[in-house]
Ligand SMILES: *[C@@H]1O[C@H](CO)[C@@H](O)[C@H](O)[C@H]1NC(C)=O
């Protein structure tokens with residue numbers, strides 16, 4: 001996995017996990033800052049090639065006339081693919097519909113002629129952001145966007161700063177300024193900024209300890225046409241089954257569960273339909 005990340009198309013991917021845990025009382029005070037935890041900022045360096053583009057893909061319904069009855073129309077799903085050109089266009093705001101497929105793609109193609117890319121798969125439940133009319137918002141303007149793609153610059157290393165909290169009205173780092181210049185993001189060294197979060201309203205079951213299952217957000221970098229085939233095919237710890245080896249315990253532990261010391265002894269599974277359970281002949 002580390003190797004896959006290292007191979008990423010993005011030279012610098014700074015991923016901001018704005019893991020926002022907004023406690024109800026803080027919401028009542030009206031300050032969005034809540035508990036904003038930046039879990040991880042990753043920089044991923046690619047070995048070669050920085051000419052990347054940002055593409056979106058989704059499905060949309062289009063109104064087409066039916067070939068066999070041209071005067072009749074139907075809404076038909078169609079694949080939408082688009083390459084975004086500028087930083088402003090690629091700043092996907094929290095309150096807008098976001099395309100489901102987001103790709104950082106290279107001009108290079110894989111063996112099948114598709115652009116090699118990494119897909120950003122974001123899962124987030126961040127909710128509303130502090131209205132921009134509030135002067136304090138500038139210190140957390142990164143949260144305006146679910147995903148923002150910018151051209152890499154040495155002066156744009158972080159989406160926020162520790163010092164923002166000292167003067168939130170004129171913050172040391174105002175992320176929205178990175179996008180304001182609306183630079184081209186075509187054939188550039190691209191940076192993806194991803195905001196993820198969720199709302200945690202304290203409830204009785206948080207005591208004595210808060211269950212973390214299901215509380216989360218994040219982003220997965222998935223190769224998409226980056227390789228020529230599933231790279232796990234060359235994984236060194238693969239297990240190979242040959243026809244006829246299904247019952248052998250050597251590789252398949254499920255085949256010999258009964259031999260495990262702690263497993264219960266179960267009767268062989270049998271099935272006789274609904275015999276003796278339902279009498280269909282009585283249903284008249
Ligand atoms: C599709 O286009 C036809 C012809 O323009 C129009 O009559 C019809 O209302 C459209 N259907 C939808 C769902 O927009």
Ligand SMILES: *[C@@H]1O[C@H](CO)[C@@H](O)[C@H](O)[C@H]1NC(C)=O
Nearest residue numbers: 085086087088089181182183
């Ligand atoms: C950003 O640049 C593009 C291309 O030059 C332009 O079409 C677009 O209107 C600009 N957006 C803003 C908000 O200035």
